[in-house]
Amino acid sequence: MSNTAVEESDAADAEHAPLRVGIVGGGFIGKAVGEGFVEHEDAAVVAVVDIAEDVLEEAGEELGVDADSQYTDYETMLEAEELDAVLIGTPHTLHYDQILAAFERDLHVLCDKPLTTDLDDARDLVERDAERDEVLMVGYQRHLYPAFRAAKEVWNEDGREPRWITAEVSQDWVDRFEGAWRQDPDLSGGGYLYDTGSHLLDGVLWSTGLTPEAVSANMHFLDDEKRVDGRANVTVRFTNDATATFSLSGETPCMREHVRMWDEDGAVTLDSRDWEPSEYAEIDDESGEYRPRLSRKDQPTKAEAFVDAIETGERPVATALDGLRVTAVTEAAYESARADGSFVAVDPDDVALDD
Structure with a gap:
Protein backbone atom coordinates (compact mmCIF):
# COMPACT_ATOMS: atom_id res chain seq x y z
CA MET A 1 0.00 0.00 0.00
CA SER A 2 1.33 3.45 -0.93
CA ASN A 3 2.03 6.14 1.63
CA THR A 4 -0.87 8.16 0.24
CA ALA A 5 -3.23 5.21 0.64
CA VAL A 6 -2.01 4.64 4.21
CA GLU A 7 -2.54 8.29 5.07
CA GLU A 8 -6.03 8.23 3.57
CA SER A 9 -6.85 5.04 5.47
CA ASP A 10 -5.58 6.53 8.74
CA ALA A 11 -7.64 9.67 8.15
CA ALA A 12 -10.75 7.59 7.48
CA ASP A 13 -10.19 5.55 10.64
CA ALA A 14 -9.74 8.75 12.67
CA GLU A 15 -12.89 10.24 11.18
CA HIS A 16 -14.97 7.23 12.25
CA ALA A 17 -13.25 6.58 15.58
CA PRO A 18 -15.59 7.07 18.54
CA LEU A 19 -15.33 10.24 20.60
CA ARG A 20 -13.22 9.37 23.67
CA VAL A 21 -14.96 10.88 26.69
CA GLY A 22 -13.69 11.29 30.25
CA ILE A 23 -16.33 11.63 32.96
CA VAL A 24 -15.54 14.22 35.62
CA GLY A 25 -17.68 13.47 38.67
CA GLY A 26 -19.20 10.05 39.19
CA GLY A 27 -22.46 11.21 40.80
CA PHE A 28 -25.91 11.53 39.24
CA ILE A 29 -24.94 13.70 36.26
CA GLY A 30 -21.80 11.71 35.52
CA LYS A 31 -23.71 8.45 35.42
CA ALA A 32 -26.97 9.65 33.83
CA VAL A 33 -25.41 11.74 31.05
CA GLY A 34 -22.43 9.41 30.82
CA GLU A 35 -24.81 6.57 30.00
CA GLY A 36 -25.83 8.55 26.93
CA PHE A 37 -22.25 8.39 25.69
CA VAL A 38 -22.05 4.66 26.45
CA GLU A 39 -25.13 4.10 24.27
CA HIS A 40 -23.95 6.40 21.45
CA GLU A 41 -22.41 4.61 18.47
CA ASP A 42 -19.97 7.47 17.88
CA ALA A 43 -18.76 7.85 21.47
CA ALA A 44 -17.05 5.82 24.18
CA VAL A 45 -16.53 6.49 27.89
CA VAL A 46 -12.87 5.67 28.47
CA ALA A 47 -12.13 7.19 31.89
CA VAL A 48 -13.85 8.50 35.00
CA VAL A 49 -12.69 10.59 37.97
CA ASP A 50 -14.20 11.24 41.40
CA ILE A 51 -12.64 12.13 44.74
CA ALA A 52 -14.82 9.58 46.58
CA GLU A 53 -13.56 6.06 45.92
CA ASP A 54 -16.92 4.36 46.53
CA VAL A 55 -18.64 6.73 44.08
CA LEU A 56 -15.80 6.23 41.62
CA GLU A 57 -16.05 2.46 41.77
CA GLU A 58 -19.82 2.50 41.28
CA ALA A 59 -19.61 4.90 38.35
CA GLY A 60 -16.82 2.89 36.77
CA GLU A 61 -18.88 -0.27 37.00
CA GLU A 62 -22.04 1.34 35.57
CA LEU A 63 -20.17 3.03 32.71
CA GLY A 64 -17.92 0.08 31.90
CA VAL A 65 -14.64 1.80 32.74
CA ASP A 66 -11.75 -0.45 33.77
CA ALA A 67 -10.17 0.08 37.19
CA ASP A 68 -6.90 1.32 35.65
CA SER A 69 -8.83 4.20 34.02
CA GLN A 70 -10.55 5.28 37.23
CA TYR A 71 -8.95 8.28 38.94
CA THR A 72 -9.35 10.32 42.10
CA ASP A 73 -7.53 13.35 40.62
CA TYR A 74 -8.76 15.26 37.58
CA GLU A 75 -5.39 16.51 36.34
CA THR A 76 -3.97 13.01 36.59
CA MET A 77 -6.73 11.69 34.38
CA LEU A 78 -6.15 14.41 31.80
CA GLU A 79 -2.42 13.65 31.70
CA ALA A 80 -2.77 9.87 31.61
CA GLU A 81 -5.67 9.38 29.19
CA GLU A 82 -5.98 10.12 25.49
CA LEU A 83 -9.26 12.02 25.41
CA ASP A 84 -11.30 13.99 22.93
CA ALA A 85 -13.86 15.38 25.36
CA VAL A 86 -14.91 15.61 28.99
CA LEU A 87 -18.27 15.64 30.69
CA ILE A 88 -18.13 17.82 33.81
CA GLY A 89 -20.74 16.88 36.41
CA THR A 90 -19.13 18.25 39.56
CA PRO A 91 -20.22 20.85 42.16
CA HIS A 92 -20.85 24.25 40.63
CA THR A 93 -17.86 26.21 41.93
CA LEU A 94 -15.43 23.67 40.45
CA HIS A 95 -16.62 24.12 36.87
CA TYR A 96 -14.46 27.08 35.88
CA ASP A 97 -11.06 25.57 36.74
CA GLN A 98 -12.05 22.20 35.29
CA ILE A 99 -13.20 23.78 32.04
CA LEU A 100 -9.96 25.75 31.79
CA ALA A 101 -7.92 22.57 32.26
CA ALA A 102 -9.87 20.96 29.41
CA PHE A 103 -9.41 24.06 27.24
CA GLU A 104 -5.65 23.88 27.75
CA ARG A 105 -5.73 20.41 26.18
CA ASP A 106 -8.04 21.40 23.29
CA LEU A 107 -10.83 19.13 24.51
CA HIS A 108 -14.53 19.40 23.79
CA VAL A 109 -16.50 20.12 26.98
CA LEU A 110 -20.03 19.30 28.07
CA CYS A 111 -20.49 21.05 31.44
CA ASP A 112 -23.50 20.67 33.69
CA LYS A 113 -25.32 23.83 34.72
CA PRO A 114 -24.57 26.46 35.84
CA LEU A 115 -21.60 27.34 33.67
CA THR A 116 -20.02 29.12 36.64
CA THR A 117 -21.15 30.88 39.81
CA ASP A 118 -18.83 33.84 39.25
CA LEU A 119 -19.64 36.52 36.71
CA ASP A 120 -16.04 37.31 35.78
CA ASP A 121 -15.34 33.61 35.27
CA ALA A 122 -18.38 33.27 33.01
CA ARG A 123 -17.26 36.28 30.96
CA ASP A 124 -13.79 34.79 30.64
CA LEU A 125 -15.13 31.47 29.37
CA VAL A 126 -17.30 33.17 26.75
CA GLU A 127 -14.26 35.08 25.47
CA ARG A 128 -12.05 32.00 25.45
CA ASP A 129 -14.72 29.86 23.81
CA ALA A 130 -15.04 32.34 20.95
CA GLU A 131 -11.38 31.72 20.06
CA ARG A 132 -11.63 27.92 20.05
CA ASP A 133 -12.66 25.40 17.41
CA GLU A 134 -13.77 22.83 19.98
CA VAL A 135 -17.29 22.67 21.44
CA LEU A 136 -18.31 23.97 24.85
CA MET A 137 -21.91 23.02 25.65
CA VAL A 138 -23.82 23.76 28.87
CA GLY A 139 -26.19 21.09 30.19
CA TYR A 140 -29.45 23.05 30.02
CA GLN A 141 -31.76 20.26 28.87
CA LEU A 294 -45.40 17.33 20.10
CA SER A 295 -43.36 14.20 19.49
CA ARG A 296 -40.73 13.33 22.07
CA LYS A 297 -39.50 10.46 19.94
CA ASP A 298 -36.87 12.58 18.25
CA GLN A 299 -35.79 14.50 21.38
CA PRO A 300 -32.02 14.05 21.59
CA THR A 301 -30.16 13.33 24.80
CA LYS A 302 -27.49 15.75 26.00
CA ALA A 303 -24.86 13.30 24.78
CA GLU A 304 -26.45 13.10 21.34
CA ALA A 305 -26.73 16.89 21.04
CA PHE A 306 -23.11 17.30 22.12
CA VAL A 307 -21.74 14.72 19.68
CA ASP A 308 -23.85 16.20 16.89
CA ALA A 309 -22.39 19.67 17.48
CA ILE A 310 -18.88 18.22 17.30
CA GLU A 311 -19.56 16.24 14.13
CA THR A 312 -21.42 18.99 12.26
CA GLY A 313 -19.43 21.99 13.48
CA GLU A 314 -22.70 23.72 14.35
CA ARG A 315 -23.22 25.79 17.50
CA PRO A 316 -24.27 23.60 20.46
CA VAL A 317 -27.87 23.84 21.67
CA ALA A 318 -26.79 25.57 24.92
CA THR A 319 -23.78 27.84 24.59
Whole structure:
Protein backbone atom coordinates (compact mmCIF):
# COMPACT_ATOMS: atom_id res chain seq x y z
CA MET A 1 0.00 0.00 0.00
CA SER A 2 1.33 3.45 -0.93
CA ASN A 3 2.03 6.14 1.63
CA THR A 4 -0.87 8.16 0.24
CA ALA A 5 -3.23 5.21 0.64
CA VAL A 6 -2.01 4.64 4.21
CA GLU A 7 -2.54 8.29 5.07
CA GLU A 8 -6.03 8.23 3.57
CA SER A 9 -6.85 5.04 5.47
CA ASP A 10 -5.58 6.53 8.74
CA ALA A 11 -7.64 9.67 8.15
CA ALA A 12 -10.75 7.59 7.48
CA ASP A 13 -10.19 5.55 10.64
CA ALA A 14 -9.74 8.75 12.67
CA GLU A 15 -12.89 10.24 11.18
CA HIS A 16 -14.97 7.23 12.25
CA ALA A 17 -13.25 6.58 15.58
CA PRO A 18 -15.59 7.07 18.54
CA LEU A 19 -15.33 10.24 20.60
CA ARG A 20 -13.22 9.37 23.67
CA VAL A 21 -14.96 10.88 26.69
CA GLY A 22 -13.69 11.29 30.25
CA ILE A 23 -16.33 11.63 32.96
CA VAL A 24 -15.54 14.22 35.62
CA GLY A 25 -17.68 13.47 38.67
CA GLY A 26 -19.20 10.05 39.19
CA GLY A 27 -22.46 11.21 40.80
CA PHE A 28 -25.91 11.53 39.24
CA ILE A 29 -24.94 13.70 36.26
CA GLY A 30 -21.80 11.71 35.52
CA LYS A 31 -23.71 8.45 35.42
CA ALA A 32 -26.97 9.65 33.83
CA VAL A 33 -25.41 11.74 31.05
CA GLY A 34 -22.43 9.41 30.82
CA GLU A 35 -24.81 6.57 30.00
CA GLY A 36 -25.83 8.55 26.93
CA PHE A 37 -22.25 8.39 25.69
CA VAL A 38 -22.05 4.66 26.45
CA GLU A 39 -25.13 4.10 24.27
CA HIS A 40 -23.95 6.40 21.45
CA GLU A 41 -22.41 4.61 18.47
CA ASP A 42 -19.97 7.47 17.88
CA ALA A 43 -18.76 7.85 21.47
CA ALA A 44 -17.05 5.82 24.18
CA VAL A 45 -16.53 6.49 27.89
CA VAL A 46 -12.87 5.67 28.47
CA ALA A 47 -12.13 7.19 31.89
CA VAL A 48 -13.85 8.50 35.00
CA VAL A 49 -12.69 10.59 37.97
CA ASP A 50 -14.20 11.24 41.40
CA ILE A 51 -12.64 12.13 44.74
CA ALA A 52 -14.82 9.58 46.58
CA GLU A 53 -13.56 6.06 45.92
CA ASP A 54 -16.92 4.36 46.53
CA VAL A 55 -18.64 6.73 44.08
CA LEU A 56 -15.80 6.23 41.62
CA GLU A 57 -16.05 2.46 41.77
CA GLU A 58 -19.82 2.50 41.28
CA ALA A 59 -19.61 4.90 38.35
CA GLY A 60 -16.82 2.89 36.77
CA GLU A 61 -18.88 -0.27 37.00
CA GLU A 62 -22.04 1.34 35.57
CA LEU A 63 -20.17 3.03 32.71
CA GLY A 64 -17.92 0.08 31.90
CA VAL A 65 -14.64 1.80 32.74
CA ASP A 66 -11.75 -0.45 33.77
CA ALA A 67 -10.17 0.08 37.19
CA ASP A 68 -6.90 1.32 35.65
CA SER A 69 -8.83 4.20 34.02
CA GLN A 70 -10.55 5.28 37.23
CA TYR A 71 -8.95 8.28 38.94
CA THR A 72 -9.35 10.32 42.10
CA ASP A 73 -7.53 13.35 40.62
CA TYR A 74 -8.76 15.26 37.58
CA GLU A 75 -5.39 16.51 36.34
CA THR A 76 -3.97 13.01 36.59
CA MET A 77 -6.73 11.69 34.38
CA LEU A 78 -6.15 14.41 31.80
CA GLU A 79 -2.42 13.65 31.70
CA ALA A 80 -2.77 9.87 31.61
CA GLU A 81 -5.67 9.38 29.19
CA GLU A 82 -5.98 10.12 25.49
CA LEU A 83 -9.26 12.02 25.41
CA ASP A 84 -11.30 13.99 22.93
CA ALA A 85 -13.86 15.38 25.36
CA VAL A 86 -14.91 15.61 28.99
CA LEU A 87 -18.27 15.64 30.69
CA ILE A 88 -18.13 17.82 33.81
CA GLY A 89 -20.74 16.88 36.41
CA THR A 90 -19.13 18.25 39.56
CA PRO A 91 -20.22 20.85 42.16
CA HIS A 92 -20.85 24.25 40.63
CA THR A 93 -17.86 26.21 41.93
CA LEU A 94 -15.43 23.67 40.45
CA HIS A 95 -16.62 24.12 36.87
CA TYR A 96 -14.46 27.08 35.88
CA ASP A 97 -11.06 25.57 36.74
CA GLN A 98 -12.05 22.20 35.29
CA ILE A 99 -13.20 23.78 32.04
CA LEU A 100 -9.96 25.75 31.79
CA ALA A 101 -7.92 22.57 32.26
CA ALA A 102 -9.87 20.96 29.41
CA PHE A 103 -9.41 24.06 27.24
CA GLU A 104 -5.65 23.88 27.75
CA ARG A 105 -5.73 20.41 26.18
CA ASP A 106 -8.04 21.40 23.29
CA LEU A 107 -10.83 19.13 24.51
CA HIS A 108 -14.53 19.40 23.79
CA VAL A 109 -16.50 20.12 26.98
CA LEU A 110 -20.03 19.30 28.07
CA CYS A 111 -20.49 21.05 31.44
CA ASP A 112 -23.50 20.67 33.69
CA LYS A 113 -25.32 23.83 34.72
CA PRO A 114 -24.57 26.46 35.84
CA LEU A 115 -21.60 27.34 33.67
CA THR A 116 -20.02 29.12 36.64
CA THR A 117 -21.15 30.88 39.81
CA ASP A 118 -18.83 33.84 39.25
CA LEU A 119 -19.64 36.52 36.71
CA ASP A 120 -16.04 37.31 35.78
CA ASP A 121 -15.34 33.61 35.27
CA ALA A 122 -18.38 33.27 33.01
CA ARG A 123 -17.26 36.28 30.96
CA ASP A 124 -13.79 34.79 30.64
CA LEU A 125 -15.13 31.47 29.37
CA VAL A 126 -17.30 33.17 26.75
CA GLU A 127 -14.26 35.08 25.47
CA ARG A 128 -12.05 32.00 25.45
CA ASP A 129 -14.72 29.86 23.81
CA ALA A 130 -15.04 32.34 20.95
CA GLU A 131 -11.38 31.72 20.06
CA ARG A 132 -11.63 27.92 20.05
CA ASP A 133 -12.66 25.40 17.41
CA GLU A 134 -13.77 22.83 19.98
CA VAL A 135 -17.29 22.67 21.44
CA LEU A 136 -18.31 23.97 24.85
CA MET A 137 -21.91 23.02 25.65
CA VAL A 138 -23.82 23.76 28.87
CA GLY A 139 -26.19 21.09 30.19
CA TYR A 140 -29.45 23.05 30.02
CA GLN A 141 -31.76 20.26 28.87
CA ARG A 142 -34.83 22.45 28.33
CA HIS A 143 -33.18 23.48 25.06
CA LEU A 144 -33.90 19.90 23.98
CA TYR A 145 -37.52 19.71 25.18
CA PRO A 146 -40.08 19.94 22.34
CA ALA A 147 -42.28 22.25 24.46
CA PHE A 148 -39.57 24.87 25.02
CA ARG A 149 -38.48 24.60 21.40
CA ALA A 150 -42.09 25.19 20.32
CA ALA A 151 -42.28 28.23 22.60
CA LYS A 152 -39.08 29.61 21.08
CA GLU A 153 -40.58 29.24 17.60
CA VAL A 154 -43.63 31.28 18.65
CA TRP A 155 -41.51 34.14 19.96
CA ASN A 156 -39.31 34.04 16.86
CA GLU A 157 -42.34 34.96 14.73
CA ASP A 158 -42.32 38.47 13.29
CA GLY A 159 -44.12 40.96 15.49
CA ARG A 160 -44.45 38.71 18.53
CA GLU A 161 -42.57 38.97 21.82
CA PRO A 162 -43.79 38.10 25.30
CA ARG A 163 -44.64 40.96 27.65
CA TRP A 164 -45.88 39.25 30.82
CA ILE A 165 -44.18 36.10 32.08
CA THR A 166 -44.71 34.02 35.20
CA ALA A 167 -42.61 30.98 36.02
CA GLU A 168 -42.53 28.75 39.07
CA VAL A 169 -40.78 25.60 40.17
CA SER A 170 -40.98 23.65 43.40
CA GLN A 171 -39.57 20.45 44.88
CA ASP A 172 -38.41 18.86 48.16
CA TRP A 173 -34.93 20.34 47.78
CA VAL A 174 -34.32 21.64 51.31
CA ASP A 175 -34.93 18.36 53.13
CA ARG A 176 -33.54 16.13 50.40
CA PHE A 177 -30.15 17.83 50.18
CA GLU A 178 -29.62 18.79 53.81
CA GLY A 179 -25.93 18.26 54.54
CA ALA A 180 -25.12 17.67 50.85
CA TRP A 181 -22.80 19.75 48.69
CA ARG A 182 -25.78 21.49 47.05
CA GLN A 183 -26.32 23.35 50.33
CA ASP A 184 -22.62 24.05 50.88
CA PRO A 185 -22.11 27.50 49.33
CA ASP A 186 -18.38 26.93 48.88
CA LEU A 187 -19.32 24.16 46.43
CA SER A 188 -22.75 25.21 45.19
CA GLY A 189 -22.17 28.96 44.91
CA GLY A 190 -25.61 29.60 46.40
CA GLY A 191 -28.82 27.75 47.06
CA TYR A 192 -32.00 26.70 45.28
CA LEU A 193 -31.79 29.52 42.73
CA TYR A 194 -28.35 28.36 41.58
CA ASP A 195 -29.46 24.73 41.49
CA THR A 196 -32.90 23.89 40.08
CA GLY A 197 -33.70 27.58 39.63
CA SER A 198 -30.92 27.88 37.08
CA HIS A 199 -32.89 25.67 34.69
CA LEU A 200 -36.02 27.80 35.06
CA LEU A 201 -34.18 31.08 34.45
CA ASP A 202 -32.45 29.61 31.43
CA GLY A 203 -35.64 28.14 29.97
CA VAL A 204 -37.32 31.55 29.99
CA LEU A 205 -34.29 33.53 28.81
CA TRP A 206 -33.53 31.10 25.99
CA SER A 207 -37.05 30.53 24.67
CA THR A 208 -38.03 34.21 24.72
CA GLY A 209 -34.74 35.68 23.54
CA LEU A 210 -35.42 38.76 25.67
CA THR A 211 -32.61 40.90 27.06
CA PRO A 212 -32.62 41.37 30.87
CA GLU A 213 -32.14 44.92 32.10
CA ALA A 214 -32.53 44.72 35.89
CA VAL A 215 -33.34 42.15 38.59
CA SER A 216 -35.06 42.36 41.96
CA ALA A 217 -35.34 39.50 44.47
CA ASN A 218 -36.26 38.47 47.96
CA MET A 219 -35.19 35.15 49.44
CA HIS A 220 -35.62 32.95 52.48
CA PHE A 221 -32.09 31.94 53.41
CA LEU A 222 -31.20 28.75 55.24
CA ASP A 223 -28.06 30.25 56.81
CA ASP A 224 -27.20 33.37 58.78
CA GLU A 225 -24.63 34.42 56.17
CA LYS A 226 -27.38 34.64 53.51
CA ARG A 227 -25.55 32.43 51.06
CA VAL A 228 -27.97 29.50 50.66
CA ASP A 229 -31.59 30.19 49.73
CA GLY A 230 -34.38 27.67 50.11
CA ARG A 231 -37.05 29.91 48.58
CA ALA A 232 -36.79 32.86 46.21
CA ASN A 233 -39.01 35.32 44.38
CA VAL A 234 -37.26 37.03 41.48
CA THR A 235 -38.50 39.74 39.13
CA VAL A 236 -36.65 40.38 35.89
CA ARG A 237 -37.26 43.54 33.88
CA PHE A 238 -36.36 43.38 30.19
CA THR A 239 -35.30 46.04 27.71
CA ASN A 240 -38.68 45.86 25.89
CA ASP A 241 -40.50 46.73 29.18
CA ALA A 242 -41.57 43.11 29.61
CA THR A 243 -41.36 41.56 33.06
CA ALA A 244 -40.93 38.01 34.31
CA THR A 245 -41.68 36.89 37.83
CA PHE A 246 -40.07 33.70 39.10
CA SER A 247 -41.31 31.87 42.17
CA LEU A 248 -39.01 29.12 43.43
CA SER A 249 -39.58 26.91 46.46
CA GLY A 250 -37.38 24.07 47.63
CA GLU A 251 -39.76 23.16 50.46
CA THR A 252 -42.64 21.37 48.73
CA PRO A 253 -43.22 17.59 48.82
CA CYS A 254 -42.91 17.03 45.06
CA MET A 255 -41.69 18.66 41.83
CA ARG A 256 -43.88 20.90 39.70
CA GLU A 257 -42.97 23.51 37.09
CA HIS A 258 -45.30 26.01 35.41
CA VAL A 259 -44.43 28.72 32.88
CA ARG A 260 -46.80 31.26 31.29
CA MET A 261 -45.66 33.69 28.58
CA TRP A 262 -48.20 36.26 27.33
CA ASP A 263 -48.33 38.91 24.65
CA GLU A 264 -51.30 40.93 23.36
CA ASP A 265 -52.47 38.04 21.15
CA GLY A 266 -52.30 35.14 23.58
CA ALA A 267 -49.86 32.93 25.41
CA VAL A 268 -47.84 29.75 25.52
CA THR A 269 -47.94 27.55 28.59
CA LEU A 270 -45.50 24.87 29.76
CA ASP A 271 -46.18 22.48 32.62
CA SER A 272 -44.02 19.71 34.04
CA ARG A 273 -44.20 17.26 36.91
CA ASP A 274 -41.61 14.97 38.41
CA TRP A 275 -38.87 15.99 35.94
CA GLU A 276 -40.78 14.87 32.85
CA PRO A 277 -40.42 17.05 29.72
CA SER A 278 -42.98 19.86 29.76
CA GLU A 279 -46.49 19.68 28.31
CA TYR A 280 -47.24 22.53 25.93
CA ALA A 281 -50.29 24.61 25.00
CA GLU A 282 -51.03 27.81 23.11
CA ILE A 283 -53.77 30.27 24.07
CA ASP A 284 -55.28 32.45 21.37
CA ASP A 285 -57.60 35.38 22.12
CA GLU A 286 -60.00 34.17 19.41
CA SER A 287 -59.86 30.37 19.31
CA GLY A 288 -59.06 29.57 22.94
CA GLU A 289 -56.59 26.91 24.04
CA TYR A 290 -54.78 24.64 21.60
CA ARG A 291 -52.53 21.71 22.48
CA PRO A 292 -50.49 20.67 19.44
CA ARG A 293 -49.11 17.16 19.35
CA LEU A 294 -45.40 17.33 20.10
CA SER A 295 -43.36 14.20 19.49
CA ARG A 296 -40.73 13.33 22.07
CA LYS A 297 -39.50 10.46 19.94
CA ASP A 298 -36.87 12.58 18.25
CA GLN A 299 -35.79 14.50 21.38
CA PRO A 300 -32.02 14.05 21.59
CA THR A 301 -30.16 13.33 24.80
CA LYS A 302 -27.49 15.75 26.00
CA ALA A 303 -24.86 13.30 24.78
CA GLU A 304 -26.45 13.10 21.34
CA ALA A 305 -26.73 16.89 21.04
CA PHE A 306 -23.11 17.30 22.12
CA VAL A 307 -21.74 14.72 19.68
CA ASP A 308 -23.85 16.20 16.89
CA ALA A 309 -22.39 19.67 17.48
CA ILE A 310 -18.88 18.22 17.30
CA GLU A 311 -19.56 16.24 14.13
CA THR A 312 -21.42 18.99 12.26
CA GLY A 313 -19.43 21.99 13.48
CA GLU A 314 -22.70 23.72 14.35
CA ARG A 315 -23.22 25.79 17.50
CA PRO A 316 -24.27 23.60 20.46
CA VAL A 317 -27.87 23.84 21.67
CA ALA A 318 -26.79 25.57 24.92
CA THR A 319 -23.78 27.84 24.59
CA ALA A 320 -21.36 29.59 26.91
CA LEU A 321 -23.33 32.80 26.27
CA ASP A 322 -26.48 31.10 27.51
CA GLY A 323 -24.54 30.22 30.64
CA LEU A 324 -23.28 33.78 31.07
CA ARG A 325 -26.80 35.23 30.73
CA VAL A 326 -28.09 32.96 33.49
CA THR A 327 -25.15 33.71 35.78
CA ALA A 328 -25.60 37.47 35.27
CA VAL A 329 -29.27 37.33 36.25
CA THR A 330 -28.61 34.96 39.15
CA GLU A 331 -25.82 37.06 40.62
CA ALA A 332 -27.99 40.20 40.35
CA ALA A 333 -30.79 38.36 42.17
CA TYR A 334 -28.52 37.40 45.06
CA GLU A 335 -27.15 40.93 45.27
CA SER A 336 -30.67 42.33 45.46
CA ALA A 337 -31.92 39.80 48.01
CA ARG A 338 -28.92 40.33 50.32
CA ALA A 339 -29.60 44.07 50.30
CA ASP A 340 -33.07 45.62 50.32
CA GLY A 341 -34.70 43.88 47.36
CA SER A 342 -34.39 46.87 45.04
CA PHE A 343 -33.59 46.42 41.36
CA VAL A 344 -29.98 45.68 40.42
CA ALA A 345 -28.90 46.59 36.90
CA VAL A 346 -27.53 43.88 34.61
CA ASP A 347 -24.55 44.72 32.42
CA PRO A 348 -25.93 44.70 28.83
CA ASP A 349 -22.64 43.24 27.56
CA ASP A 350 -23.31 40.11 29.63
CA VAL A 351 -26.80 39.41 28.34
CA ALA A 352 -26.92 40.68 24.75
CA LEU A 353 -27.53 37.89 22.26
CA ASP A 354 -25.36 37.29 19.22
CA ASP A 355 -26.70 38.63 15.94
